[in-house]
Amino acid sequence: MQAISRFVHGVEAAVRLFGWIAAASCVALVFLVAGDVVVRYVFRAGAVWLQELHWHLISPIALFGMSYALYCGEQVRVDVFYERFPPWLCRIIEVAGGLLLLVIGLYATKLSLPWVEMAWVRGEASPNPGGLPWRWALKALIPLGFVLLALQGLAHALRHGLNLPRPDIR
Amino acid sequence: MSPNEMLAIGMIAVLFTLLLIGLPVAVAIAASAFVFGYAGFGPALFNLLPSRIYGVVTNYTFLAIPLFVFMGVMLEKSRLAEELIDVVGHLFGRIAGGMGVAIILVGVLLGAATGIVGATIVTLGLLTLPPLLRRGYPKFLATGMICASGTLGQIIPPSLVLILLAEILGESVGTMFAAAMVPGLALAGVYILAILAVAAWRPALMPPIPAEERAALPTRVLLRKVVVVLGPPVGLVFAVLGSIIGGIAAPTEAASMGALGALVFVALSGRLTRDLLWQVARSTLLISAMVFFILIMAQVFGLAFRGLGGEHLVERMFEWVPGGVNGALLFMMLLVFVLGFFLEWIEITYIALPLFLPFFANAGVDLVWLGVLICVNLQTSFLTPPFGWSLFFLKGVAPKEVTTLDIYKGAIPFIGLQFVALALVFLFPGLATWLPEAIGW
Amino acid sequence: QDSFAWRMTNSYGPGSPFYVEGPGSPTDIIAKIDAMSGGRLSIQHFAAGELIPAFEGFDAVQQGVIEMNASNSYFWSGTTFAAQYFTTVPFGMSFQGHMAWLYHGGGWDLWQEVYEPFGLVAFPMNNTGVQMTGWFREPIEDLSQFQGLRMRIPGLAGQVYATLGVDVRLLPGGEIFPALERGVIDAAEFVGPYQDRRLGLQNAASFYHTTGWHEPSTTGELLISRAAWDGLPADLQAIVRTACMAACLESMTWSEAVNGEALVDLVENQGVTAAVLPDAVVDTLREATLDTLETAANADPMVRKVHDSYMAFKAQHDRWAGISEAPWIKNVLQL
Numbered sequence: 033m034q035a036i037s038r039f040v041h042g043v044e045a046a047v048r049l050f051g052w053i054a055a056a057s058c059v060a061l062v063f064l065v066a067g068d069v070v071v072r073y074v075f076r077a078g079a080v081w082l083q084e085l086h087w088h089l090i091s092p093i094a095l096f097g098m099s100y101a102l103y104c105g106e107q108v109r110v111d112v113f114y115e116r117f118p119p120w121l122c123r124i125i126e127v128a129g130g131l132l133l134l135v136i137g138l139y140a141t142k143l144s145l146p147w148v149e150m151a152w153v154r155g156e157a158s159p160n161p162g163g164l165p166w167r168w169a170l171k172a173l174i175p176l177g178f179v180l181l182a183l184q185g186l187a188h189a190l191r192h193g194l195n196l197p198r199p200d201i202r
Numbered sequence: 203m204s205p206n207e208m209l210a211i212g213m214i215a216v217l218f219t220l221l222l223i224g225l226p227v228a229v230a231i232a233a234s235a236f237v238f239g240y241a242g243f244g245p246a247l248f249n250l251l252p253s254r255i256y257g258v259v260t261n262y263t264f265l266a267i268p269l270f271v272f273m274g275v276m277l278e279k280s281r282l283a284e285e286l287i288d289v290v291g292h293l294f295g296r297i298a299g300g301m302g303v304a305i306i307l308v309g310v311l312l313g314a315a316t317g318i319v320g321a322t323i324v325t326l327g328l329l330t331l332p333p334l335l336r337r338g339y340p341k342f343l344a345t346g347m348i349c350a351s352g353t354l355g356q357i358i359p360p361s362l363v364l365i366l367l368a369e370i371l372g373e374s375v376g377t378m379f380a381a382a383m384v385p386g387l388a389l390a391g392v393y394i395l396a397i398l399a400v401a402a403w404r405p406a407l408m409p410p411i412p413a414e415e416r417a418a419l420p421t422r423v424l425l426r427k428v429v430v431v432l433g434p435p436v437g438l439v440f441a442v443l444g445s446i447i448g449g450i451a452a453p454t455e456a457a458s459m460g461a462l463g464a465l466v467f468v469a470l471s472g473r474l475t476r477d478l479l480w481q482v483a484r485s486t487l488l489i490s491a492m493v494f495f496i497l498i499m500a501q502v503f504g505l506a507f508r509g510l511g512g513e514h515l516v517e518r519m520f521e522w523v524p525g526g527v528n529g530a531l532l533f534m535m536l537l538v539f540v541l542g543f544f545l546e547w548i549e550i551t552y553i554a555l556p557l558f559l560p561f562f563a564n565a566g567v568d569l570v571w572l573g574v575l576i577c578v579n580l581q582t583s584f585l586t587p588p589f590g591w592s593l594f595f596l597k598g599v600a601p602k603e604v605t606t607l608d609i610y611k612g613a614i615p616f617i618g619l620q621f622v623a624l625a626l627v628f629l630f631p632g633l634a635t636w637l638p639e640a641i642g643w
Numbered sequence: 644q645d646s647f648a649w650r651m652t653n654s655y656g657p658g659s660p661f662y663v664e665g666p667g668s669p670t671d672i673i674a675k676i677d678a679m680s681g682g683r684l685s686i687q688h689f690a691a692g693e694l695i696p697a698f699e700g701f702d703a704v705q706q707g708v709i710e711m712n713a714s715n716s717y718f719w720s721g722t723t724f725a726a727q728y729f730t731t732v733p734f735g736m737s738f739q740g741h742m743a744w745l746y747h748g749g750g751w752d753l754w755q756e757v758y759e760p761f762g763l764v765a766f767p768m769n770n771t772g773v774q775m776t777g778w779f780r781e782p783i784e785d786l787s788q789f790q791g792l793r794m795r796i797p798g799l800a801g802q803v804y805a806t807l808g809v810d811v812r813l814l815p816g817g818e819i820f821p822a823l824e825r826g827v828i829d830a831a832e833f834v835g836p837y838q839d840r841r842l843g844l845q846n847a848a849s850f851y852h853t854t855g856w857h858e859p860s861t862t863g864e865l866l867i868s869r870a871a872w873d874g875l876p877a878d879l880q881a882i883v884r885t886a887c888m889a890a891c892l893e894s895m896t897w898s899e900a901v902n903g904e905a906l907v908d909l910v911e912n913q914g915v916t917a918a919v920l921p922d923a924v925v926d927t928l929r930e931a932t933l934d935t936l937e938t939a940a941n942a943d944p945m946v947r948k949v950h951d952s953y954m955a956f957k958a959q960h961d962r963w964a965g966i967s968e969a970p971w972i973k974n975v976l977q978l
């Protein structure tokens with residue numbers, strides 16, 4: 033029990049860390065895109081790699097955001113019947129959802145690793161001259177995001193299945 | 203029917219079931235698609251999934267999602283726009299439904315600033331839903347108005363839907379933008395007329411600000427409030443729109459002008475703290491992640507639907523349709539509507555349109571008009587339960603006491619109004635074809 | 644006899660003429676293959692976005708999940724820069740020379756050599772002919788105007804422009820029109836008169852700088868998984884090869900026909916001013932291009948090999964073109 037609780041806390045700490053990175057990416061995105069617009073208009077200048085960085089930042093927001101949203105309990109669901117279900121049934125659904133995410137996350141990781149490896153082996157870079165190198169690193173965010181999702185899915189299932197106290201979410 | 207096509211139908215049935223028992227939307231989509239896809243074609247095609255997901259998480263136009271959400275959250279958390287709806291209510295005086303009309307008008311403005319439905323719904327929901335509920339609007343009505351209004355952004359240019367339609371129809375983006383302008387405004391007009399009519403018939407549904415409260419607010423104070431409260435949101439919408447029209451920013455980038463503008467407003471009001479910025483960043487992340495979570499998992503479903511030959515099912519149905527352009531048109535409209543129950547709009551466009559296009563092109567149908575009809579119709583797919591993007595997105599930012607059922611109930615009357623607008627465009631093609639010809643686009 | 648059911652993805656969106664539909668297009672190649680093989684090789688086509696996003700075809704075919712992808716090899720220059728040369732080379736050869744190099748000057752063999760490590764084979768499958776420099780809000784009269792000029796221009800040409808002070812912008816297809824129309828960007832490159840008119844670019848900018856130094860003859864690529872290709876019997880292989888060759892001619896002649904019509908329409912009816920760039924500007928662009936290519940060739944032996952082959956062939960072909968095509972156009976046609 034102690035070990036499980038420690039595992040859950042460990043996973044959640046990791047998810048919080050990546051959530052922080054993703055949240056910081058949101059702020060960075062605002063400044064980068066707005067800055068690019070202003071600099072282009074006023075100074076008629078810009079850089080290709082900077083423009084690429086804009087859409088590169090969607091990746092951490094979307095991919096790390098998945099597990100962070102799950103951790104914060106922010107999930108969209110159709111609650112037409114769910115809200116009338118007895119607590120035990122809701123708990124079963126939560127556990128099932130968490131376990132499904134564990135499987136989905138692991139499967140998606142397994143699917144994406146060879147694809148990232150391909151980009152790594154051939155040293156793929158942006159096809160735009162002056163663009164960002166290391167496209168494999170950008171692509172690697174996909175398996176990373178899904179590993180986090182799988183772990184948080186498991187933590188979610190354990191937390192609801194064993195009725196661990198709710199995390200303190202800031 | 204081939205075994206795979208039966209699996210496709212089974213996949214849709216299971217998706218509905220999983221959604222209804224309350225599994226999170228993203229989980230329900232991915233689980234049903236993985237299981238039925240795997241049963242039908244094994245693992246091979248799923249190897250394409252990373253590519254599809256990569257396409258979503260590096261899609262330039264999706265930049266608008268976090269940027270717009272940032273703007274909305276910043277306004278909400280800073281409480282600069284808290285009294286927005288109240289002030290509008292005061293401006294409308296004793297007229298019932300005034301706040302509802304205001305929601306539609308804000309939706310038109312936001313829609314003219316962006317083409318991403320999720321972004322407008324979230325912004326509108328954050329800013330207007332709580333005050334609307336406080337003012338005694340029933341939950342279903344408030345949510346229905348917000349969903350319908352926020353979805354206007356996909357027909358009022360600029361819009362992702364129009365860009366994709368232009369690409370497939372082989373029309374210029376400018377032509378499609380111009381063609382959708384009048385029908386988009388007409389749709390907003392239909393909404394406004396309906397709201398005013400219902401409000402006149404049942405004032406209790408959309409109460410005006412009580413007379414004594416209005417009396418307690420002197421005109422001078424109200425005017426000051428108009429400037430203080432309406433200023434920031436209206437200013438931001440004009441910052442976004444203005445930067446597009448003024449040639450400062452391309453449509454997607456323009457969202458950043460709104461986000462930066464919100465930051466500047468809050469800083470000027472002296473409320474910008476590190477804690478507030480963190481709160482805004484975190485909420486922006488959570489709301490954007492909710493949108494992306496569903497978008498990412500919808501890739502699994504789209505892949506499985508294709509892999510199982512779902513598009514052949516649709517193709518076969520088309521063969522049964524009795525002849526004539528109007529028969530085919532009616533069938534396509536019905537199909538787009540039905541696909542909206544379980545597919546997102548991009549898949550619908552890719553499946554339905556290429557299938558019918560050669561037929562309509564040969565029959566000499568005006569493709570611009572056809573595109574606008576599809577665009578108005580696609581709007582319903584954002585609103586149809588259970589798989590309506592707008593409905594999910596609003597649910598994601600709605601207060602806890604608002605249930606999905608409230609939102610579903612609210613969407614239905616507006617789907618009815620969609621049909622009115624669709625009929626108008628069908629009967630009067632000039633609504634779509636006049637403006638592009640007039641301005642030479 | 645064995646029969647095969649393959650899939651083909653495409654880097655271009657549904658409905659695009661030339662790139663997806665029409666004479667010599669990938670769906671036309673599919674129809675040709677189907678007819679010639681009596682249905683033994685049937686191929687299902689997926690436009691960009693239907694199965695995978697536009698530029699994911701290389702990965703999908705390399706993985707062997709998809710057998711074929713229709714695209715342009717220069718989209719893979721981030722993976723292997725040498726791929727740039729098979730599509731087109733700025734200040735390179737026209738349709739005649741480029742195709743001559745591919746078919747008879749060792750170009751195609753080099754193409755296979757470049758793709759060998761990825762387990763891929765490729766065939767030229769279409770050609771747009773010469774593309775246009777692009778649409779400008781103000782005509783370019785001298786070099787100084789490039790300083791701070793905001794231009795939507797992808798690829799190698801963008802890199803060359805950047806060395807001359809152009810602010811290179813990457814915009815998705817759908818945003819080119821609104822951005823150019825409102826003046827967010829000052830210029831945009833797309834394809835040629837027919838495709839550009841389809842996008843409505845003449846309503847966004849009225850100066851059309853013609854004859855594209857950057858893409859003298861853009862060749863399409865049919866990418867095929869090596870394993871799938873080796874599994875095809877010899878007759879079906881011959882059918883695929885022949886269908887691609889036929890499509891090259893058909894697409895090229897179709898482009899010549901529709902571009903002529905579109906250009907006249909743009910200039911006569913739509914108020915477009917069409918003009919080539921001033922000689923001095925072209926000369927500077929040529930120097931910058933050769934510098935850029937030379938730098939790339941020095942960085943990678945494979946690029947050097949392809950570069951030298953291309954340039955050697957070009958030197959010879961230029962002399963031939965100089966005494967055949969050039970005087971024909973100048974003195975006989977008197978253009």
Ligand code: NA
Binds near residue numbers: 354355
């Ligand atoms: Na819009």
Ligand code: NA
Binds near residue numbers: 545582583586588
């Ligand atoms: Na729907």
